[in-house]
Amino acid sequence: MLQIKLSNLPIDVIQKDIKHIHLSVYPPIGRVRISAPLRMDLETIRVFALSKLNWIKKQQQKLLDQERETPREYVTQESHYYLGKRYLMKVIEHNAAPRVVLKHSAIELYIRPDISREKKRAVLDEWYRQKLKEIVPEYIAYWKEKMKLEGIEYAIKKMKTKWGTCNREAKRIWLNLELAKKPKECIEYIIVHEMVHLLERHHNERFIAYVDKYLPKWRFYKEGLNKRPLGHE
Structure with missing residues (x-):
């Protein structure tokens, strides 16, 4: 898997037989992945990611802000x-x-x-x-x-x-x-x-x-x- 970095933000890049580029931000910590067409060069993918940088950071912050359960102890009254x-x-x-x-x-x-x-x-x-x-x-x-x-x-x-x-x-x-x-x-x-x-x-x-x-x-x-x-x- 390829990887690019924008402002110290790592972005996984997967190139496959698709027509359009897709951007995903995954829980729990906001891992970023771009799926891009085989024909698309890395510089074009980098420019696309840069154009979406503010959106990526907003999505990552939403994930970090989401409420999480405390570790479970499996005891009475929990x-x-x-x-x-x-x-x-x-x-x-x-x-x-x-x-x-x-x-x-x-x-x-x-x-x-x-x-x-x-x-x-x-x-x-x-x-x-x-x-x-x-x-x-x-x-x-x-x-x-x-x-x-x-x-x-x-x-x-x-x-x-x-x-x-x-x-x-x-x-x-x-x-x-x-x-x-x-x-x-x-x-x-x-x-x-x-x-x-x-x-x-x-x-x-x-x-x-x-x-x-x-x-x-x-x-x-x-x-x-x-x-x-x-x-x-």
Whole structure:
């Protein structure tokens, strides 16, 4: 991967078989990447980046200013989120397999005595994963029919810089495990966004037209998602 620098700002440059140049600023710290056509020389790319420097810095500042959760300790009375709602954790020690129970305003974490923080986190993460697996298939089935797509697969994993990704060749979308903490409409927005990539690879006017068609309020959902606290990682 090539890299250019503007005022000590590193910018990753990827040249590939595309028609237009694309600029992205990624969370959590504002990494900058430019995707440019193969035919475009580095000086032209540098001039383009320079013209967008103020915008880049504004986007980076937004990311740095975004609220973040403090590191989780997985102890009683600690706040945790599920589907956009805040719950207080209640840690209950027992001599049986670990499990998580959702009760009104509490997330009950049943674990063996003297279990490590990392193990507690793994138990809760697995619970989040299973909950997403209960939610996601229904959305995929609905939008697959709307978009006239076939054979769509999905998988869930932890991602530090994206809410989701799409593998067009495998017809598979990947979803960030952190989405389990966000409202359902935000989960649906990310699913629609990634599935539209099966119709249009790039974030161009055609892509935006598809998302506008299928989910007219997507900008509202995106804004709401980006305003919510990020994981401390």
